[in-house]
Amino acid sequence: MNTRADADMPFYFGPDRTLFGLFHACGTPARKAVLLCPPLGQDLIRCHRLYRQLAQALAAEGVAALRFDYYGTGDSAGNSVDMDWQRCLADTAAAANELRTRSGIDRVFAFGARLGGSIALASAAQARFAGVVAWDPVLDGRAYVTRLDAMQSALCLDGQRFMVPRNAADAAAQWLGFAISDSFRQQVMDLHVDRPTVPTLLLDSLSSDAPQPWGSFVADAAAVKCVQPATPWNDPRRLEVAILSHPLIQAVTRHVQEAA
Amino acid sequence: MQEQAFRFGRARHLVGIAGLPSPATPETVGVIVLNAGLVHRIGPFRLHVEMTRRLNAYGYPTLRFDLSTIGDSASSGESQTRKQQICADVGDAMNLLGEQAACKRFVLIGLCSGSQSAHMVACSDAKVAGAVFLDGYAYRTLGYHLRYYLPRMLDVKRWLGVLSRRHQATGNGEPTFTVAPLPQAVVRADFAGMLDRGLKLCLIYSGGISRYFNHARQFRECFGRVVSHPGVFTRFLKEADHTYILTGDRNRLLDSVERWLFDNFPVTTGGSP
Numbered sequence: 001m002n003t004r005a006d007a008d009m010p011f012y013f014g015p016d017r018t019l020f021g022l023f024h025a026c027g028t029p030a031r032k033a034v035l036l037c038p039p040l041g042q043d044l045i046r047c048h049r050l051y052r053q054l055a056q057a058l059a060a061e062g063v064a065a066l067r068f069d070y071y072g073t074g075d076s077a078g079n080s081v082d083m084d085w086q087r088c089l090a091d092t093a094a095a096a097n098e099l100r101t102r103s104g105i106d107r108v109f110a111f112g113a114r115l116g117g118s119i120a121l122a123s124a125a126q127a128r129f130a131g132v133v134a135w136d137p138v139l140d141g142r143a144y145v146t147r148l149d150a151m152q153s154a155l156c157l158d159g160q161r162f163m164v165p166r167n168a169a170d171a172a173a174q175w176l177g178f179a180i181s182d183s184f185r186q187q188v189m190d191l192h193v194d195r196p197t198v199p200t201l202l203l204d205s206l207s208s209d210a211p212q213p214w215g216s217f218v219a220d221a222a223a224v225k226c227v228q229p230a231t232p233w234n235d236p237r238r239l240e241v242a243i244l245s246h247p248l249i250q251a252v253t254r255h256v257q258e259a260a
Numbered sequence: 261m262q263e264q265a266f267r268f269g270r271a272r273h274l275v276g277i278a279g280l281p282s283p284a285t286p287e288t289v290g291v292i293v294l295n296a297g298l299v300h301r302i303g304p305f306r307l308h309v310e311m312t313r314r315l316n317a318y319g320y321p322t323l324r325f326d327l328s329t330i331g332d333s334a335s336s337g338e339s340q341t342r343k344q345q346i347c348a349d350v351g352d353a354m355n356l357l358g359e360q361a362a363c364k365r366f367v368l369i370g371l372c373s374g375s376q377s378a379h380m381v382a383c384s385d386a387k388v389a390g391a392v393f394l395d396g397y398a399y400r401t402l403g404y405h406l407r408y409y410l411p412r413m414l415d416v417k418r419w420l421g422v423l424s425r426r427h428q429a430t431g432n433g434e435p436t437f438t439v440a441p442l443p444q445a446v447v448r449a450d451f452a453g454m455l456d457r458g459l460k461l462c463l464i465y466s467g468g469i470s471r472y473f474n475h476a477r478q479f480r481e482c483f484g485r486v487v488s489h490p491g492v493f494t495r496f497l498k499e500a501d502h503t504y505i506l507t508g509d510r511n512r513l514l515d516s517v518e519r520w521l522f523d524n525f526p527v528t529t530g531g532s533p
Contacts, residue, residue, distance in 0.1 A: 010265035010275050010332065017262060020277075022332060048300050052332060074302055075265070075277050075309065161501040163467035163474070170506050177305030177505045240503060242298065 008055075013068075014094040020075035021068040021095065023102050024055040030064035033105040034256055035096050035127070037112035037120045040083065042176045043233065044073060046243045047113050054111070054249050063256055064103035068095040070119075081179040085187035089123040096127040109259065111252055113243075114138055114233060121193045121200065131199040131259055133252050136206055136231060139217055141191025148175045151236055158236070176239060193217070201255050203248060205231040227251055261316055264360075266325075269352040275332040276301060276325025276353065279316035280361050287528040289389055290363035291315050291521070292353050293324040294374035296394075296503070300331030304371070304503035307510060311369070314514055319527035321361030325353050327377065343380055350381045365389035367525060369517070370396075372502065379442075382459060383450050390460040390524060392517055395502055397447045398465060398473040401481035407474050444482065451486045460524040462493045464516055466509075468502025493520050 072078035112120035117137030312322035326333035370378035375396035
């Protein structure tokens with residue numbers, strides 16, 4: 001019998017119990033709590049294992065953790081086309097409160113990868129986060145949309161995937177397997193994350209040959225930490241390959257432990 | 261209808277999401293969706309979420325869950341072969357859905373390795389009434405080779421391309437992990453055994469497995485007269501890829517699965533198929 005598994009409870013919560021969550025309790029009374037904000041789209045699926053490993057690593061260190069899915073994603077209610085940026089922020093705040101209730105800890109930190117990091121940063125005030133750890137967050141929405149559109153277009157001609165090339169119309173209004181609305185597309189395009197108002201650690205695992213967008217975002221260079229190896233977020237050949245990183249888990253766990 | 265999350269199983273090691281439409285009757289089959297590879301229970305591009313919710317809307321109780329050590333499920337702690345684990349896990353899943361929705365018979369749905377898992381259980385568990393194999397077992401046949409090589413041999417442009425690339429390295433050198441398929445004769449006999457026991461089988465294969473399957477005719481080439489049995493439905497979705505990344509392809513797949521369920525396992529009350 002795995003008692004640790006028993007401690008990880010799946011449930012629905014939030015408005016009309018539409019949000020899926022999985023609470024990782026610790027064996028001892030929790031000293032801190034971390035909300036794990038998932039990325040969106042295919043990144044959510046690719047990071048699922050890593051998020052579970054991170055939650056278990058935190059729980060083993062006496063830190064309660066909550067994983068959850070935004071409305072229209074994962075096991076939560078709603079269709080993919082219902083994804084909405086403001087709803088993601090509101091769901092994050094609801095999840096932070098759920099974590100406070102379940103853990104008995106008011107001081108909640110947030111972790112997020114890619115758009116999950118952007119959501120954690122953008123919702124920091126609303127969700128009353130004590131600090132944020134953002135892993136390769138998306139700060140330039142327009143460039144991100146351009147890259148997703150290019151990958152979606154290239155998909156139609158991928159001879160490894162399709163026996164015959166597909167028309168652009170077949171791939172319209174979708175990003176890498178997920179239907180998106182015009183409004184959500186515009187919301188991501190307009191994405192602008194203000195400078196963080198809470199202590200923030202940026203974990204950078206973008207390729208070293210890519211321009212690093214953090215300079216104007218973080219005043220204190222010490223708040224940026226490089227994680228190796230580089231994460232292949234945008235490699236179409238690895239679109240369905242899980243993203244795993246023990247250095248990342250160690251970095252997040254250590255940072256949360258050391259946070260005041 | 262709201263979905264419900266469960267931790268369940270003989271060691272409370274499994275995590276799953278049940279869709280429980282009401283009213284459910286014992287005559288209505290429960291539908292259980294198995295992991296595709298290592299993707300957690302939502303399925304590739306959320307395929308399993310879309311599938312189970314569409315079936316719930318028609319009155320079918322459903323469960324999508326993670327097998328031992330996949331997704332959010334832990335190990336049971338038992339010393340078992342993977343086959344024993346899978347059979348026991350699916351048995352636990354059938355018990356849960358039976359308790360929650362009163363159904364006594366079940367249809368298993370699996371894509372890729374999920375199809376292999378469904379095959380294992382369908383061979384031996386009397387509670388399984390039907391199975392949907394998505395990109396399940398398949399074998400290169402003479403017909404496959406003719407369809408693959410003949411057009412290439414007659415294509416001058418392709419020859420020129422091959423000659424210009426002959427010195428380029430292929431592959432990225434990374435290891436790949438695959439499950440050795442059962443021998444063709446074994447699968448053929450397994451299908452015959454399932455049909456003798458009254459199971460209904462639905463085989464839907466995609467163009468994404470064109471490395472070893474490239475035409476609707478290949479169902480018969482692989483499995484012989486078994487595919488002519490009235491309990492077998494086959495469909496080849498040539499245009500689709502292996503994991504149904506495009507929403508239109510996903511909808512066509514779900515339409516096919518729904519229609520097969522309506523035809524073979526109609527909902528007796530509730531829902532509106």
